[in-house]
Amino acid sequence: GISVEAYYIGKSLSHLITVVLAPGFFTLFIYAFLLPLNPFWEYFLLFFLVYFTCSSIAYFISIAVPGAIEQLVAVLVILSFMMFSGADPTLIQLKENELVPYVMYYCSYFSLFRWTQELYYLNAIRPYDPPESQLSYFGYKMDDRWICWGAIILIAFAFRFLAYISLVIKAIRNK
Numbered sequence: 001g002i003s004v005e006a007y008y009i010g011k012s013l014s015h016l017i018t019v020v021l022a023p024g025f026f027t028l029f030i031y032a033f034l035l036p037l038n039p040f041w042e043y044f045l046l047f048f049l050v051y052f053t054c055s056s057i058a059y060f061i062s063i064a065v066p067g068a069i070e071q072l073v074a075v076l077v078i079l080s081f082m083m084f085s086g087a088d089p090t091l092i093q094l095k096e097n098e099l100v101p102y103v104m105y106y107c108s109y110f111s112l113f114r115w116t117q118e119l120y121y122l123n124a125i126r127p128y129d130p131p132e133s134q135l136s137y138f139g140y141k142m143d144d145r146w147i148c149w150g151a152i153i154l155i156a157f158a159f160r161f162l163a164y165i166s167l168v169i170k171a172i173r174n175k
Contacts, residue, residue: 004164004167004168004171007167008163008164008167011059012160015055019048019051019052019055020048022051023044023047023048023050023051024044024048026047027040027043027044027047030043030047031043036124036127037127038123038124038126038127042123043123046116046119046120046123046152049116049149049152049153049156050112050116050152052156053112053152053155053156053159054112056156056157056159056160056163057074057077057112057159058074059159059160059163060159060160060162060163060166061073061074061077063163063166063167063170064162064163064166080111081111081112081113081114082111082113083111084104084107084108084110084111084113084114085108085111085113085114085117086108086111086114086117086118086138086139087113087117089104090137090138090139091105091108091114091138091139091140092136092137092138092139094107094108095139109151110155112152112155115148115151115152115155116148116152118138118140118144118148119145119148119149119152121138121140122135122140122142122144122145122148123145126142126145130142
C-alpha cells in the first residue's frame with residue numbers, strides 16, 4: 001500500500017486549492033458588500049484560517065470517529081465552539097458565572113469561534129479607534145489581536161497534527 005505520509009501530504013495538497021479559493025471568493029463578495037476600512041488581506045487571512053481550521057477539524061473527525069457517528073460528532077464540536085465563543089454569553093459573563101465561575105471562561109480558550117469572532121470584531125472596529133470601555137463589554141482588548149491570530153493558527157495545526165496521528169494509528173490497526 002501507499003505510505004501514510006504520502007497519503008496525508010497528497011490529500012492536504014490536493015485540498016489546498018479549495019482552501020485558498022473558497023475563502024478568497026467569500027472575501028471578495030464580503031469585502032465588496034461591506035466596503036470596510038481595513039485592508040483586504042486581513043479579511044482574507046481570517047476567512048482562510050477559519051476554512052483551513054474547520055477543514056482540519058473535519059479531517060480529524062473523519063479519521064478518528066466511526067463513520068456512523070461522524071456527522072453527530074462534528075455537530076457537537078461546532079456546537080461546543082459556539083457555546084464557548086463569548087458571543088452570548090459574553091466572555092465577561094462566562095468569567096463571572098455564579099454557578100461555576102471561570103470554568104466556562106477557561107473552556108473558551110479551546111473554542112475556535114472565540115478567537116475568530118474576537119479577531120473579526122477587533123479588525124472591523126480598529127479603524128474607528130474605539131475606547132477600551134467599549135471593548136471591555138465583550139472582554140476584548142485591542143492588543144489581543146495577535147493572541148487571536150496565534151490561537152487560530154495553533155488550533156488549526158493541532159487538529160492537522162491530530163489527524164495525522166489518527167491516520168497513523170488507523171494504518172497500524174489495519175495491518
